[in-house]
Amino acid sequence: MLPDPMTDAVSIALPPLPDNTVAPGPLVILDTQIVMDWLVFDEPTLLPLIAAVESRHLHWVATAAMKAELLHVIGRGVAARYSPDLQRVETAFTQHCRFVEEPSLSIARPRCSDTDDQKFIDLGLALAATAPTWLISRDRAVLKVAKRAARLGLPILSPAAWLKLNAG
Numbered sequence: 001m002l003p004d005p006m007t008d009a010v011s012i013a014l015p016p017l018p019d020n021t022v023a024p025g026p027l028v029i030l031d032t033q034i035v036m037d038w039l040v041f042d043e044p045t046l047l048p049l050i051a052a053v054e055s056r057h058l059h060w061v062a063t064a065a066m067k068a069e070l071l072h073v074i075g076r077g078v079a080a081r082y083s084p085d086l087q088r089v090e091t092a093f094t095q096h097c098r099f100v101e102e103p104s105l106s107i108a109r110p111r112c113s114d115t116d117d118q119k120f121i122d123l124g125l126a127l128a129a130t131a132p133t134w135l136i137s138r139d140r141a142v143l144k145v146a147k148r149a150a151r152l153g154l155p156i157l158s159p160a161a162w163l164k165l166n167a168g
Contacts, residue, residue, distance in 0.1 A: 025056070025057060025058065025059055026057075026058055026059070026131075026132040026133065026134065027058070027059050027060075027061050027127050027131050027132065027133040027134070028049075028052075028053065028058040028059065028060055028061070028133070028134050028135075028136060029060075029061055029062065029066075029120055029123055029124050029127070029133065029134070029135045029136070030053075030060060030062070030136050031117065031120050031135070031136065031137040031138075031139055031142060032066070032069050032070050032073055033137065033138050033139055034046070034049075034136050034137060034138065034159065035070050035089075035092075036070065036073065036074075036079060037138075037159075038050050038092070039084070039085075039088055039089050039092055040074065040079045040082050040084045040085075040089075041079070041082060045159060045160070045163070046159055048163055048166065049136065049162060049163065052166070053096050054095075054096060058134075059098060060096050060098065061097070061098050061099075061100055061123065061127060061133075062093075062097050062098075062099060062100075062123075063099065063100060063101065063102050063119065063123060064099060065102060065119055066119060066120070066123075067093055067097075067099075069116065069119075070089070071086075071089070074086070074089070100123070102119070102122075102123075103122050103123055103125070103126030103127075105122050105125060105126060109121070109122065109125055109152070110125075110145045110148035110149050110152070111145075112141050112142060112144075112145050113141045113144065114139070114141040114142070117137075117139055117141055117142050120142060121135065121142065121145055121149060121154075121156070124149065124154045124156070125149065125152055125153075125154050128152070128153040128154040129153070133153075133154060133155075134154075134156075134157060134162060135149070135154060135155070135156045135157070136157055136158070136159055136162055137156060137157075137158065138158055138159065142156060143158060
């Protein structure tokens, strides 16, 4: 029998929020494109999702590697014509994100065809083992894993699907 990534997942302790509270509530992982849409492109369709993060109805969780990937993408000049505001990015992470260590999961887990995106799925699976967690992504490779991840307790949704579920 294959190891179960949900029972073999390392428990991840969430650090307190910037104001030193440890509020319960659903966790959300935002992939690089979603954070870019929020902090660089000001994508208006994300406003309800971002409002939920900023009001702490959703608790944004990331690893240092996820932030580093975002800064690397910005540094490559992908969004240069939008003049990314690095201070805005830093402020958003400082005020709204809870950083955790990289999880260590068993090898029996859904694999993403884009190895750079595996970290989002792994963190989501580790967190979903102990708390309601969503992974929000527009990335096709990540979304392809959604059905397999859902069987393990991790909903992977596009922003539009999340908004539809949480409308009203």
